[in-house]
Amino acid sequence: xxxxxxxxxxxxxxxxxxxxxxxxxxxxxxxxxxxxxxxxxxxxxxxxxxxxxxxxxxxxxxxxxxxxxxxxxxxxxxxxxxxxxxxxxxxxxxxxxxxxxxxxxxxxxxxxxxxxxxxxxxxxxxxxxxxxxxxxxxxxxxxxxxxxxxxxxxxxxxxxxxxxxxxxxxxxxxxxxxxxxxxxxxxxxxxxxxxxxxxxxxxxxxxxxxxxxxxxxxxxxxxxxxxxxxxxxxxxxxxxxxxxxxxxxxxxxxxxxxxxxxxxxxxxxxxxxxxxxxxxxxxxxxxxxxxxxxxxxxxxxxxxxxxxxxxxxxxxxxxxxxxxxxxxxxxxxxxxxxxxxxxxxxxxxxxxxxxxxxxxx
Amino acid sequence: xxxxxxxxxxxxxxxxxxxxxxxxxxxxxxxxxxxxxxxxxxxxxxxxxxxxxxxxxxxxxxxxxxxxxxxxxxxxxxxxxxxxxxxxxxxxxxxxxxxxxxxxxxxxxxxxxxxxxxxxxxxxxxxxxxxxxxxxxxxxxxxxxxxxxxxxxxxxxxxxxxxxxxxxxxxxxxxxxxxxxxxxxxxxxxxxxxxxxxxxxxxxxxxxxxxxxxxxxxxxxxxxxxxxxxxxxxxxxxxxxxxxxxxxxxxxxxxxxxxxxxxxxxxxxxxxxxxxxxxxxxxxxxxxxxxxxxxxxxxxxxxxxxxxxxxxxxxxxxxxxxxxxxxxxxxxxxxxxxxxxxxxxxxxxxxxxxxxxxxxx
Numbered sequence: 002x003x004x005x006x007x008x009x010x011x012x013x014x015x016x017x018x019x020x021x022x023x024x025x026x027x028x029x030x031x032x033x034x035x036x037x038x039x040x041x042x043x044x045x046x047x048x049x050x051x052x053x054x055x056x057x058x059x060x061x062x063x064x065x066x067x068x069x070x071x072x073x074x075x076x077x078x079x080x081x082x083x084x085x086x087x088x089x090x091x092x093x094x095x096x097x098x099x100x101x102x103x104x105x106x107x108x109x110x111x112x113x114x115x116x117x118x119x120x121x122x123x124x125x126x127x128x129x130x131x132x133x134x135x136x137x138x139x140x141x142x143x144x145x146x147x148x149x150x151x152x153x154x155x156x157x158x159x160x161x162x163x164x165x166x167x168x169x170x171x172x173x174x175x176x177x178x179x180x181x182x183x184x185x186x187x188x189x190x191x192x193x194x195x196x197x198x199x200x201x202x203x204x205x206x207x208x209x210x211x212x213x214x215x216x217x218x219x220x221x222x223x224x225x226x227x228x229x230x231x232x233x234x235x236x237x238x239x240x241x242x243x244x245x246x247x248x249x250x251x252x253x254x255x256x257x258x259x260x261x262x263x264x265x266x267x268x269x270x271x272x273x274x275x276x277x278x279x280x281x282x283x284x285x286x287x288x289x290x291x292x293x294x295x296x297x298x299x300x301x302x303x304x305x306x307x308x309x310x311x312x313x314x315x316x317x318x319x320x321x322x323x324x325x326x327x328x329x330x331x332x333x334x335x336x337x338x339x340x341x342x343x344x345x346x347x348x349x350x351x352x353x354x355x356x357x358x359x360x361x362x
Numbered sequence: 363x364x365x366x367x368x369x370x371x372x373x374x375x376x377x378x379x380x381x382x383x384x385x386x387x388x389x390x391x392x393x394x395x396x397x398x399x400x401x402x403x404x405x406x407x408x409x410x411x412x413x414x415x416x417x418x419x420x421x422x423x424x425x426x427x428x429x430x431x432x433x434x435x436x437x438x439x440x441x442x443x444x445x446x447x448x449x450x451x452x453x454x455x456x457x458x459x460x461x462x463x464x465x466x467x468x469x470x471x472x473x474x475x476x477x478x479x480x481x482x483x484x485x486x487x488x489x490x491x492x493x494x495x496x497x498x499x500x501x502x503x504x505x506x507x508x509x510x511x512x513x514x515x516x517x518x519x520x521x522x523x524x525x526x527x528x529x530x531x532x533x534x535x536x537x538x539x540x541x542x543x544x545x546x547x548x549x550x551x552x553x554x555x556x557x558x559x560x561x562x563x564x565x566x567x568x569x570x571x572x573x574x575x576x577x578x579x580x581x582x583x584x585x586x587x588x589x590x591x592x593x594x595x596x597x598x599x600x601x602x603x604x605x606x607x608x609x610x611x612x613x614x615x616x617x618x619x620x621x622x623x624x625x626x627x628x629x630x631x632x633x634x635x636x637x638x639x640x641x642x643x644x645x646x647x648x649x650x651x652x653x654x655x656x657x658x659x660x661x662x663x664x665x666x667x668x669x670x671x672x673x674x675x676x677x678x679x680x681x682x683x684x685x686x687x688x689x690x691x692x693x694x695x696x697x698x699x700x701x702x703x704x705x706x707x708x709x710x711x712x713x714x715x716x717x718x719x720x721x722x723x
Contacts, residue, residue, distance in 0.1 A: 005395030009402045012603050020397060024385045034366030034682060036381060038562040038608075041370045041685065075436035075564065076585055077599030083583035110583055196600055201399040203436065203564045203602025222444035222471055224437055238438025239557055241564025241602060242373050247399075321395060324402065 006346040008336045009324035010153055010299060011176070012196040016341045018258070019250045026246070038243045047242055050249050051234065057252035061262055062185030062208060069185070070214070070231040072207040073245045078175045078194040080205060082110035085171060085190060088217045088227050090115035093144040096168065098137060101128045101152030102330060103173060118143070127331070128155035131294045134164040145169035145189065151177035153197070154328040156301030156335065157294040162187050169213070177298045178206065179255060180340055181266035189213060195244060197298070198340045199251045204244035255340070265340050272338045272347045273297035279351045285358045289333060303333035310334055313357055320353055367707040369697045370685035371514055371660060372537070373557040377702045379619065380611045387607070399604045408603055411610050412595065418613035422623055423546030423569060430546070431592040433568040434606045439536045439555040441566060443471035446532060446551060449578045449588050451476035454505040457529065459498060462489045462513030463691060464534065479504070488692070489516035492655045500527035506550065507531055512538035514558070515689040517662030517696065518655040523548050530574070538659045539567065540616060541701055542627035550574060556605060558659070559701045560612045565605035616701070626701050633699045633708045634658035640712045646719045650694060664694035671695055674718055681714055
């Protein structure tokens with residue numbers, strides 16, 4: 002019963018009330034006599050969970066289920082890198098904004114299905130910036146503009162919703178999904194791996210504008226077709242029922258306990274500000290992203306000395322602060338402060354950073 | 363704390379010791395201070411779980427990890443219907459044995475990628491039989507023979523491993539996976555949705571002979587490529603970590619508590635025999651499958667009267683026996699007796715059937 006401070010980039014910390022409820026429901030869900038992981042995905046019992054999860058996700062994003070469909074699929078956000086263009090590109094043109102490692106991969110996967118135009122990139126400067134609307138061109142015949150709203154690895158985040166300039170707007174929202182208010186109606190397709198802000202790994206949330214459903218390519222296998230999945234409520238194959246259950250619980254926690262997306266945004270801003278203030282307080286630390294593009298979810302920083310960074314991670318682990326190592330592709334340090342992160346953990350991190358600086362500065 | 367008798371066809375009952383352990387580990391896994399669903403899939407903590415799960419699955423199937431790779435993928439067994447031929451067929455010929463609803467779908471999905479020969483079918487008689495080796499022909503140039511070892515819907519099961527006659531042997535083993543000893547070395551590719559015998563839904567176990575890995579088609583996206591997934595231990599995308607954890611626990615339970623596959627087979631035979639004895643005891647019930655092909659996992663039966671079948675399901679639900687309705691495509695009744703099914707539940711079912719027959723016969 003001694004949980005440590007968990008800054009993992011994902012799978013990541015879950016809200017403690019949700020964990021407590023999940024412990025109970027694994028054994029018996031409500032008064033049903035069945036564990037939540039042990040009932041048919043087609044049972045009334047589970048259907049109520051799935052309907053509630055879809056309804057809550059749509060409500061939080063401010064979209065209507067008449068205009069949008071919510072799917073809980075599998076295969077990771079990584080799977081959507083090919084699945085969306087496989088369904089929708091059909092030899093057409095797609096424009097990608099490259100603000101992180103995953104954009105690069107997404108653009109490469111899309112290139113199997115059409116012409117890909119990388120209209121803007123901060124790759125050469127370590128993905129430390131994001132573009133403004135006037136920094137990129139979307140050509141006239143472009144089917145969709147793809148971007149990643151928060152870049153888990155580099156630690157950059159869009160503070161605005163980019164203009165798709167007439168194309169469909171497609172967003173990998175994995176690592177800041179439901180972390181702040183969003184006008185969902187600006188988007189044509191949103192996808193997100195659940196394992197950052199809203200659940201365990203194993204579920205990919207897809208929110209698709211229904212008018213896209215009759216544009217699906219004809220040669221796509223049923224499991225991968227959005228139209229078939231929507232027609233069957235995401236059950237062409239058996240969905241990850243436990244994951245969907247946790248997502249429903251997390252959305253319930255967001256709406257009922259945390260004041261919805263404005264409430265959680267305020268907490269997320271306050272937490273991120275505390276850590277950035279520590280980074281900016283002296284020359285000991287350096288943030289890795291331009292100030293205007295700093296993520297509230299994944300704070301990337303470094304002492305500037307790889308050996309000292311390694312010592313920091315080791316000492317933090319010993320002090321029961323876990324998951325602070327930067328992504329293997331970039332090194333350095335990273336603190337992930339997703340929705341479920343606690344103020345107590347953030348305070349412990351800031352105090353630990355101050356102490357580490359004092360003894361190593 | 364009042365669990366009822368659960369005969370769901372999947373997601374299905376899990377072993378109670380595994381559920382108890384999972385309740386604890388959701389909060390804190392061992393002495394780690396982290397919940398099992400909240401740690402990075404790349405952490406040492408989770409890696410040990412994944413390695414153990416792969417090792418135990420291979421050991422239970424009697425295959426070496428030098429010759430075979432074990433993957434925990436996503437998208438259901440349904441996803442493998444297209445994924446295997448997408449990787450491996452490449453315009454060649456595949457032969458399917460059609461002994462159930464899912465074979466029919468699998469063959470149709472494969473037809474996108476090559477020539478499919480359905481060499482034997484019991485579809486016209488409601489998939490109530492399975493073939494012997496001399497009942498079908500595998501043409502000389504056939505890449506693989508595909509069959510389904512247990513048919514969840516119709517309730518038929520192979521008692522033998524079919525002869526692939528020179529082709530690769532590919533098996534959808536979803537609904538009797540690890541329910542009885544199998545010589546895994548006879549197979550080139552085994553796949554199974556976890557949600558019948560070994561875990562929650564959301565994981566597809568794939569066991570592939572390593573010599574197939576250099577035969578993967580070049581135009582397959584990385585997430586779907588077996589060779590790329592094997593090279594990255596199934597982590598091209600973030601895997602379903604909680605599901606893999608439960609699979610590891612179930613394999614541990616099988617090996618340590620249940621006497622391995624011989625032990626569980628003896629229990630499965632005894633349980634199935636009790637229910638079939640009740641079905642065969644009088645003319646009130648009819649089994650739906652030829653005696654030689656009767657499944658030990660999914661026992662399909664009927665009173666012969668749809669209204670009476672419906673009354674049975676309703677009365678059973680009221681008596682706290684859940685999940686006895688036949689699959690929506692075939693109607694009738696179905697009792698699923700997967701590995702985790704308890705003797706107590708089976709005795710309760712048999713007693714309930716006897717009482718139902720007494721009052722409605």
